Structure formats: C-alpha cells, structure tokens
Amino acid sequence: MTDPIDVEVQKHGEDSIQRELFGTRLGFILAAVGSAVGLGNMWRFPYRVAEGGGAAFVTLYIILTLCLGIPLMLCEFSVGRRTRLSPIGAMRREGGGAWPLVGFLGVLTGLLILSYYSVIAGWVVRYGIEGILHGFAADPGAYFEQVTTGVAPIVYHIAFMVLTITIVSVGVEKGIEKASLILMPVLFTIVIGLAVWAATLVGSGEGYSFYLAPSFEELLNPTTLAEAGGQAFFSLSLGMGAMLTFASYLSRHENLNREATTIAFSDFGVAFTAGLVVFPVIAALGLQSQVSASTVGALFIALPGAFVEMGTMGRVVGIAFFFALTVGAVTSAVSLLEVVTASMIDEFKITRRPAAIGAGTLILLVGLLPATSLDALGVIDSITEWFLAVGALCMTIFVGWRMKDPVAEMVDGASGFFAAVVPTMMLFVKFVMPPIIAFVVFWSGRNAFNTLVTTLTGGG
Numbered sequence: 001m002t003d004p005i006d007v008e009v010q011k012h013g014e015d016s017i018q019r020e021l022f023g024t025r026l027g028f029i030l031a032a033v034g035s036a037v038g039l040g041n042m043w044r045f046p047y048r049v050a051e052g053g054g055a056a057f058v059t060l061y062i063i064l065t066l067c068l069g070i071p072l073m074l075c076e077f078s079v080g081r082r083t084r085l086s087p088i089g090a091m092r093r094e095g096g097g098a099w100p101l102v103g104f105l106g107v108l109t110g111l112l113i114l115s116y117y118s119v120i121a122g123w124v125v126r127y128g129i130e131g132i133l134h135g136f137a138a139d140p141g142a143y144f145e146q147v148t149t150g151v152a153p154i155v156y157h158i159a160f161m162v163l164t165i166t167i168v169s170v171g172v173e174k175g176i177e178k179a180s181l182i183l184m185p186v187l188f189t190i191v192i193g194l195a196v197w198a199a200t201l202v203g204s205g206e207g208y209s210f211y212l213a214p215s216f217e218e219l220l221n222p223t224t225l226a227e228a229g230g231q232a233f234f235s236l237s238l239g240m241g242a243m244l245t246f247a248s249y250l251s252r253h254e255n256l257n258r259e260a261t262t263i264a265f266s267d268f269g270v271a272f273t274a275g276l277v278v279f280p281v282i283a284a285l286g287l288q289s290q291v292s293a294s295t296v297g298a299l300f301i302a303l304p305g306a307f308v309e310m311g312t313m314g315r316v317v318g319i320a321f322f323f324a325l326t327v328g329a330v331t332s333a334v335s336l337l338e339v340v341t342a343s344m345i346d347e348f349k350i351t352r353r354p355a356a357i358g359a360g361t362l363i364l365l366v367g368l369l370p371a372t373s374l375d376a377l378g379v380i381d382s383i384t385e386w387f388l389a390v391g392a393l394c395m396t397i398f399v400g401w402r403m404k405d406p407v408a409e410m411v412d413g414a415s416g417f418f419a420a421v422v423p424t425m426m427l428f429v430k431f432v433m434p435p436i437i438a439f440v441v442f443w444s445g446r447n448a449f450n451t452l453v454t455t456l457t458g459g460g
C-alpha cells in the first residue's frame, strides 16, 4: 500500500540542493489530512454550525468544500510541486513582481494562526489530563475559566509549542510523516467510535435534526455563505500555502487531483462525524443554550458538562474525545509551523533545526497574547480568517492568470477522470472562483473589522 517515491535532486542554478521528500504516497496523504483535520473539524466546525443555524451551514459547507476547496487545493499543490519551494520563494519563482508578497502574507497568517491554535490545543491537553487524573470538573463553566486564565494557559501553550517544534525539527519524513502515519488512524477510530456511542443516547434526536435538516432560507444568507467559505479554507488548511509547502516535498508521480479529492473528503468526513458526536450529546443533555451562546468556549463547557453527567462511561468517552482532539491539533500545528520553518530554510539558507526553533519561539512569544486574553484570541481568529480568504483569492488569480501552463503541472502524474476534468476545472478557477472568493473576502473582512471594533470598545 505504500509505493516508495524516488528521491530527486533539485537544481538551483549551479548548486544542487537535495530537498527532503515524503517517503511514501500514503505518508504524504496522511500528513496533508493531518494538517487539515484538527481543532477546525472537531471544535470550530460544530460551533460554526451552531452559529450558522445548523443544517443550512452544513449544506453550504459541503458545496464550498467541493467547489472551492478541491480546486484551490489543487492550485496550491501545483505551485508547490512545480517550484519545490515554500510560499515566498514559490511566488517569486513563478510569479515575480509583487507576487512574493502573497507568500509573505501566507507565512504571516501561519504564524498568527499557530499562535492561538497552540493556546486552544493547550486547553485541550489540560482537559484530557484532568479527565485522566480526576475526572471532568463538576462545574464546567468555572473550570473553563480556570483553564483559560492565569499562568496555566501559558504553561500549556508553551508545552504544546515545544512538542510541535520537536516534531518539525526532526524533519519531513521522520517527523511529520511518521507522526501522521501513527496518529491519524488513531483519530479516525476514536471519532467514529464516539459517533456510534452518541447514537445510543436517549434524546439525541433533536440534535440530529438541528444538524441535518436544512432550512432553505438560511442558504441565501450572505453571512452564512461567507462563514462557510471561511471555515472551509481553515479546515482544509488553504489560503496560506500550507498545502503548497507540503506539495513541495512531492515527487512528480503523484496524482495531485486525486490526492486533493481524497484529502478534502477525509477532512469533511471527520468534521461531519464530529458533528454527529457533538449535536446528539448536547441535545441528549439539553445543553443547547450553552452552545448557542456562541462563544469560543461553548463546546469546552457543554461537552465536558455532558461527560460529567454520564458518569464513568462519560469520563472514558471524554478522555477519548480530548485525546483525539490533541492528536488532530498536533498534526495541524506541525503543518502551520512547517510553513514558517520551510520559508526560513529557503529564504535564509539555514538548516532545519535552527529554523524550526527560531520560528517556533517567535510563535510561542506571539501566543502569549491570546494565551492571556480570550478577546485577543477571538480577534486574531477572525483576522486570520480574513487573511486566509485574501490568500485564497490571490492564489486562485495567480494560478488562473499568472502561472505558466498550470494544467500541465496538474495533470502530471494524474490519469483517467482526475486528469480529464482538469481543463474544465481551470476554467472554473479562472472565471468562477475569483468572484465567489472575493465575496467571502468582503464578508469576512467586515466580520473581522466588527470583531475588532466590538472588542476594542469593550462590547465583545
């Protein structure tokens, strides 16, 4: 099941630099799926669904994952594999002019996302440890306070960053690929197990109908559309060059379009299954009001609350849930740090270890802000969501209008259906995607601006 891919030597003018490569096709797929599947699927997706009115959001989300997500991922893959460089260098090589700025925006976005992603991952780790040592707290609201204030979130954030830095320092094949090969199957198993368990709960029906029965008016709501788009980019790790960077470690034999499709479906599968855990559990315990309060912490309060009510079984299930979340968070954080690290390696011609440590330390320091302020965390989250949309728009225009013969890169290694649809998909990339993504850019920019203003004026 793992066909080895050969090692190729890259020629950079005179000097030939040996670029690291993924060892196997499965390793690449699991690393990319690992990047995609994370807090975005199991924490952000359900709370976005709750905010966006349930099934309508889910419907839009599926449509956007298929229509925007897969083509955009293919765009990132093609730029990464052709140039064999991280975002800034890739845009310089293929685009020239001001295009490297798009790569730079991507690196900045990655840095900012990881700065708060690691903070949330730190909470997750703490919940997991708490579950193991003492069981979940009887008053989950108060416990959430305790987890997110004072020095504790800083300590857990630092610990999580150290773990991430360690994996990235070890490298692509031995670090990132190995970790993903072991961790992703574990995560899939746990999430599916949890969904099956949730189906056995009495009173879960209302949760399913909220989640799965679309109301068609909501489908036309522009904010819902923009939020579903923003969530799709976030969840698929698109818009900042993470997938671009991973593809720069690929050989020419990969069927990029098939890989993009596999990754998008897996990512959607996990998010959807997480919803099948969260909504029935919440309905069964009548915790809807806590979730519709729609704060960042809703699920951190509602779910552990449910686990407590369910006694010993709840404790076991809760530990499994937080373990799966931790796994997802680690492999995603790795991809975020990899973008910044790879950019430092390529731009400053330094080796991996110092690059990973330098980039990681910088992110660790920036993260002190969201670690100490939930408001700051919310603001960074919404600003980076906007950055991702901007990055996605630029990337689409770049591949559609600037890159030389992108179709050739996209079909190299592809065959059958996956090769045949590429020319049509490119028309879509050129003419249909830019206006839709521009719409997402507009709304998510507005949203980021509003979040910033309400926070600064103390109304958040």
Ligand code: TRP
Binding pocket: 035, 036, 037, 038, 039, 040, 041, 113, 233, 234, 235, 236, 237, 238, 239, 240, 242, 332, 333, 335, 336, 388
């Ligand atoms: N996709 C991840 C998640 O759903 C988060 C993530 C990892 C990400 N790398 C990214 C988001 C790059 C945007 C861009 O949790």
